[in-house]
Every structure is written in C-alpha cells, then in structure tokens.
Amino acid sequence: MVFSSLLFLFTYLPIVLLIYYLSPLKWRNGVLLIFNLIFYGWGEPVYIVIMFASIAIDYTHGMLVDKCKKKGNDRGARMAVASSVIFNLALLFFFKYWDFLAGSLAALGLHFMPVLGVSLPIGISFYTFQTMSYTIDVYRGDARVQRNIISFGTFVTLFPQLIAGPIIKYKDLGEQLDHRDHTAERFASGVEIFVIGLAKKVLLANNLGQFWDAYKVLPTSELTVLGAWLGVVAFSLQLYFDFSGYSDMAIGLGRMLGFEFLKNFDYPYISRSITEFWRRWHISLGSWFREYVYIPMGGNRVSRGRLCFNLLVVWGITGIWHGASWNFLLWGLYFGVLLMVEKLWLKKWIDRWPRVLQHIYTLFLVLVSWAIFAVEDFGQLGGYLSAMFGLSGAGLADGAFGYYLGSYGPSLLAACVASTPLMASLWRRLPKRAEQVLLPVVLLAGLLLCTAYLVDATYNPFLYFRF
C-alpha cells in the first residue's frame, strides 16, 4: 500500500486511527503491529513471512547480544551481532541482488547462478537496515534490549516508514516504543506535515514526472540541449518532491501515532557544495552509513590512501543500495569521487568562491548525477549525457521544448520555489492571527486537490520499488 492512494487515505488510515485511539494505551503497539502487517501484506501477502522471520530472528539476536554482554562475553555478543547482520544482508542480497548478479555473470558467459525471477519485497532495503541497527545499537550500549516481542515487531514493521524510510535507527525509536505521548498538539503538527508531504507527492512530483517521462523516451537524435537539461531538472525535482514528500508523510503519520522521527531532507538543492548536499539529502541514509559503515572503517582519522578507499567503498555501497543496476553503482562512485576531491582539496577553495558560483557548481554536478541515476541503460545514458552537452546534433531547442516549457512552466516554477526555504520563511512572518485562519484553509484546499488528482489517477508512480 502507498500513502498517496485513495485506499490509504479514505479506508486504511481512518480505520487505523479510530481503532488505535479507541484502544487502551498498553494495547496500542499490538494494534499497530496488526495494522502494519495488513499495510505490508496488502501488496504482497506472501512476503509477510519475511516480516515474521525478521521479527523473530532479530528479536532473538537482540536478546542474545544482551545476555552475552551481561555475562561479559564480548566475543559471544560480537558473534551474535555478526550473525544478525549476516542474516539481514543475506535477505537483502537474495531478494535484491541475486538476479542482478546472475544476469551480469550470464552476460559474461558464466552460468552457474540461475536467474530466479524473484520479485523484490517492497521496502526490504529500508527495514533490513533498520533491524541491523537494532542489534548493533544494543551491542554498543546505545539502546536497551527490547524484551517485548510485540513492541519489537511494531518497530520492525512500523507502517509510516516501512516502505520508503526515513531509515530509523533503533536507538532513536526504542524509548518511544514503550513511552510516547499522544497529544492533540503532536497530532495536529503531524496533520500539517502529512498534508504538505501529500501535496508534494501528488501535485508536484507526479506532475513533473510526466514531463520527465516525455523526455526520457526521446531518441538521442531528437534530444535538444535545453530539452535534455530541462528534462533532468524536472526529474531532479520529481525525485526530491516524491521522496521528501514521502518522508514528510511518514513523519506526519508518525506524529499522529505519537512517534517522533528525525528529519530526512533539509532543502538539498540550496546546498553550496556536494559535501553539504549529502548532509541535506536523505539524511537518514547518510547517517546510517556514517555510523555503521564509514566510522567503523576508521572514518576520517586515517591515512589519505585509506580515506580514499573508505569513501569509495561507502559510496559504492550507497549507490548500489539504490537499485540493483550498474548505473546506480556508477552514480554512487561519482559522488564518492566528488566527495573525496572536495574533502582533500577543493572544499577549502570552494568556500572562498562567490555564493552564486557555489550554487551553480553544486547544482550542475547534482543534475549530471541525476541523469546517471535516472537512465539505467548505459547506451541511452551516453546518448542523454551527450545531448546535455550539445553533442546530439538536435540543436538548442525545438517546438516541443517551447510547448513543454509553456505547459509545465508554472509547475516547474512552483517546484523550484518550493525546494527553497522561501515559502516557509514567508509563512513564519505571517501575523499569528492570519496564520491561524490560513492554515486550515490551505490544508483543506490541499486535501481536496490531492483527492481530485488521486481519483483521476492516470499517473501515480512509486519510485522506490527498486530500493
């Protein structure tokens, strides 16, 4: 099930909220667990088995880690952590990378791995990472072991962030599983964020996605320079509003249920360096990799050569995490190299540039990265990139470009403005009274518009099925 659907908004969510709030406090995790499983199983009922297995295995491993630690058996605790990490990675590898690897080997003429054709369980990249954080956090003493299997199950399957993040580390949520406040203030602020997220996804992302879809299918010979750039601008805005809209909805829903999740996006497109961009884009993923991979590998406090190695490894994994395809690996390494160059030399120099130049530098590199991200086929990717740099021979612009610019201009402009903090800061400057009157009007208008777009749902893609 996805949030931006009539089924979720007008059937699932009202029922969940009603039953959740009618239940006594101590039953609420149990109620939530059942609804989480329904949410997950709606699309793929069979894969609920994975959920049960994950809950049971990670729960047991957590207990094991705790027991070993209490006995002072560090070796045992480490073994338990390793075993849980292996289980989760094996799960992820089997469902996400097996066919990719088998296909790639077959292309080289090596046929010892059969292509199985298993479908990717939705959200597997997110929840395996979350459950891995649990045993590690317990081992490191950052979180207490969860003895209640229902509470633990609620954490593993928590529907607001189950299928598209944010990736929540257990230590940030553990306490809330057993003690959280259900106040009207928290609920209302959740409503606000949820509706903003819904509008980002349904009104902005879906709109710009159609623009991108029109461009990505064009043969290279018809891709004009401006068309190719505008196409990738549209994609970058689509991805941002889709993903951050989804995170906003997750955070909003979390608050409605009394949870507090950390921010996942912080206006990434206003960044003035690639280093800053990755502090603002998909924050929960970046911090997961930093805490559980990069720092354990030695982080920054290593020799130059080792640093470069660490960065490339972490960013190679980050890339391939986004999807089992070579272009994602290339995309990750592209950022790995950029971050390495910034860290070692360029950043100090960039900091002295005029602001405009810093923005142009960052946006240029980020846009190129999205072309690598969006076009999976290397042949097409080459064509697309060559069109961006004027090598396609289709000229600067054509009639279709003019049409698309006119037709999508207002949406593009709105999206550009919405990707900066401008509107939020204007909103904060409103007199208190005006804000109080405007807020419900805006929320209601947003809900009505989103409903109209969802009823006429000709275009409502789910972008993270690869994750």
Place this chain on the structure above:
Amino acid sequence: MSKRYAFFLTILFCGFLAVFFAANLISPDRDFSQDENRYLSQKPELDASDFALKLPLDESGDFFTGKFMSDFESYLTDQFVFRDEWIAAKAMAERLAGKGENNGVYLCDKDTLIPRFDRPDSTKVTNNLDYVNKLVENVDVPVYFSLIPGKVSVWADRLPEGAPNASEGDILTQAQTTTQAHWVDIASAMEAHKDEDIYYRLDHHWTSLGAYYGYAALMEVMGLEVTPLSDYEKTTVSTDFNGTTYSSSGVRWMAPDSIDIYVPEEGITVTAWNGTQPEAGVLYDWSKLEVKDKYSFFLGGNKPLAVVKGQNTAGPKLLVIRDSYSDSLAPFLTADFSEVHLFDPRYNKTPVSQYVAENGIDQVLVLYSVSNFVSDGNLFILSK
C-alpha cells in the same frame, strides 16, 4: 499552538477522512459511467479458492497473487463518491496551472479536444501494410486502400503551439509508396476542407460531412459517380454529443457537438451478424441518441459484419474492411453500390479471400483511420 486550535485541526483532518470514508460506504455503486463511456470496476468478491496457495505463486488464488487487492483498489477509485466531479475539477486545475493537455488530450482552440498521437510501433505499421499487399495478391477483384488522417494533423493549427505529436504524414507517405492496392488520397480531401466541420470537436471520428468528402475522394479513384453534396438535405439529429475525447480528457466546459446526417434511411436495409445468425439491423439507431456514446447511432455501433443494401440494385458489391469511421461513410456509399459489406477484423476472423469469393464481391476497400491502423493487431486476417 494552543490545545484548542490543535483539536480543531485534528478534527478537521479526521473529519475530512471520515466523511469520505462514510460516503463511499453508503453511496450506491454504479455500473457504467456515462461521462467516461466505460463500465466501472465492481467490488471484488473473495471465496475459498482465492486463498489457494500454489507454487509458482502466480498460479495461486486471487488473494495470494495480490489480484484481489489491486481489483479492490480499482473498485475504490472507480466508485469514489462524486467521481465525475473530481475528474472535472482535476482537469480544470490542470488548465489553471497552464497545462496544454490532460490525460493525453490536448486542449485546443475553437473548443476542440485532440488526442495526442504517439509514435507508433514501426514493425506493426510495416506488418499491417504487408497484410494489405497480401490481400491484393489473394483476391481477383480490385483492392482500394486509404487511411483517414485525424484531427491531430488536419486541425494541427488548433493545437497548442509546439504540441509534440508523431507525424501522421509519415505514415501516409509510407502507406502510399509501399502499397500495391489502389491508393485513395483522403488526406488531401480533408485538408482541402479543413475549415469546415469535418471532425467532431470532442470525438475522434469524422462527421458525416467529413465522411462525405472521404466518399467523394473514393468515388473519383474508383471511377464512379459522385453524388453532389447539394443533392442531400442536412438533418441535425442531435445537438448534445459528448464524444470519446470528451470522455478521456476530463474537460467538461466545452460546448457539445451536433450530429448531422445527409442520407435518409428510407429504402435502405441492413443485415447484421453478431454471431452466426443474421439479424435485421438499422442504418441509424435512433435509440443511441439517448445514450452517451452517440456515434453508435450510425449502424448501431461496431458489428463483426453488416451488409447495407440501398436502392441502386444495379451497382457493384463493395467489401469494406473497416473501423468505426466507415459507419458514417456507409450511408453515402449506398448511392453507388448495391451492397456494402462492412467487415470488422477485430470481431470477424473469416479469411477475407474466402469471403470475397463466397459473396460475389466486386471491389474491396481497406479503410482505416491512421491511429487505428498503426495500432490494430487483427489485420493479419487480410492475408488469409
């Protein structure tokens, strides 16, 4: 945020969800949407067999394959309370946001809606053209071939500036140069009369007037007499026609089309085959003027086979390999032919050469709109 204000927002949001949740529960389900001209999804049922679990998974029951769930979501979307109003509101919102199109339909000048013409599958086009050539080889009678251009090319000047479409002209050129049949250039005839109402503004078909110009072009190539337009009296049979493009566009603010006829139905008999048995048909099905899909007024809509006989009993017999454009053309053809056989390869799999021989056909016409011709998957029957 004060506690009271927070309660207010909470109730506003929950109230919004609850109102539509409840309204969807109590509002009765509809079978058919007039506005969209299609049957709506109905509530899927679950029984014991849907819970059968088998390997491979896609052989399991509807519950485990997830088919039940996706059916349920279509049901919910199709039966959403005030569906038609939401769709109209979305089209209006797109318009206000400056969009030149909605759901693949361009919003054009002169209250016209034009469906986008996407790049056709070139293998399919080549194959379909080959099938027509095979037909020419397989039958002993002359074969005529023409493709009818759509509004998207004839009324291109009404499109939004620069609106991207694939070229129908390329398809026409390809057809004309590769065909071994006698080519009829209907496109030029339409082009010459493009300032007249030769297409419905809100439907993809040509009007009776457009069909007349198509008829005139055909007769010239066939060497038959063209009945002048002035010999006919125009009768307007409906002023309230909202056609297919109206349905798919969601646009509800444009004035409806009129349907005109030129040929009176007196003296014309129609025999239609829906199965193996002939039944009496009509040239004009007046009851269809009461429903949404008013174009089916002509011959009562698509039939596998219909034979139209007029008063010119001395004329030759024509077989038309048709799509729905031929339904409004058929009345004009009765002036020159004793029998017009309308054969629809989508629903009729009789080998065409066999049909020609068994029915004493004198001429064959393969007539399709460009957009139907490039997407049709049934034309192989021509080569049989």
